[in-house]
Amino acid sequence: MHKRNLLLPAFAPFLLLFVASVSLCRAEQFVLFDVTFTFTKEQADNSKPSPSHYYVRGPMMNAERPKDWTAPVDYRNGTAHVRLEVLEKPEGGEATTWSVCYIPNKGQNHGYGCFNTDVYKDAGVFEKDIPMTKFWQNGDIVWSEGIKEMHLVIKDNSGGKGHAHKRTDHGKFFPTKVRMTVVQVSAGAKYDPKLLPNPPADTEKK
Template identity: 70%
Template sequence: MNLRPWFRASVFVAASLLAAGQGAAFADQFVLFDETFTFTKEDADNSKPSKSHYYVTGTKINQDRPKDWTAPVDYRNGTVHIRAEVIEKPAGGAPTTWTLCYIPNKGRGNGYGCTGTQIYTEKGVYEKDVRMTEFWENGSIVWTEGIKQMDLVIKDDSGGRGHAHKRADHEKFFPTKMRITMVQVSAGSTYDPSLVPNLPGKDDAPKPAEEAKPSARAAVKDEACASCDAGR
């Protein structure tokens, strides 16, 4: 299920009225990508140029994403809402995460920056909001030049080089089926799920099992994006 209708335009919403005669202030959000895919051990071993990578390129990424993420709408200082729906996952409860890397048209220093999903152990929907100024190497991206693709990397919970294809027990990670959605929200605005097409309703969305919630240790690691350090 690769959903494309939302590619055509960003969603502009009146956020608040200013003083009389000053007009309206506008909030903005857009879906950077909404990708449903199955990922096997064979896919991980053969993805190029890097293993364990799923590449969001071409028509998979919003063709109408802004060239400049700083103006006229400021996404660079906003947030990203990450929705990870784990549709299929092997038994065993192996802690798993996806590093989500912004690959810019122009970089500096490291040349790219990464955030990530929550660490999960079971099927379900995991959502989080991340400040665009707080994830790993976000300053290595020249935001005025835009993003050309997203690299999604499946890992365990051990850190930056914990690529799932390297695991001796890789059968606990593959095959998996995911729906990952990233929604960019402008500075000063709040994510609004009602503006994202084709999301299941509150009563329909699968929820993570209670025991599947990340441990306190895993949660701290995730918030610091430890899974992003030491490269993709």
């Protein structure tokens, strides 16, 4: 009986270390934003300062996102997990994608960087992991200064300037309704879908 009591204090530090390690692994990701919205041709034409942009700002961003994405947890060299749920899309199966752009508190050169969602033709759920060091202009962001807002840009499949509002057949793109969620995962960690908010945030009522 006495031996058991002596063993428990000796084992306890290792147990606490294990629990702390598990908790840390789970904590090394965060939801950057989770928005559900309808986007019409009129909204795309009149979005300011740039057409075809849906702006994720203020309370739509996670207020607890880190100010420094390089330390003490390294998100800059991790991955972004994007989940795009296309709830409504015009018929016709037109190839569509979204550019997801990080707007930093401090930039350099062009001052922002973007990755693209998968191309889709119909409603459904589309997910992918994007290395934070691989997407377009990721080096133009001073990651130690954090991210201010996000710009979501609806496009066709023709390349960087294929903004959907410019198409003469814009009825193939608008109106659309989507839910988009971006989860930032730290370097060396793996995306955990349990963190995904469910049910989705009803940002259309905000």
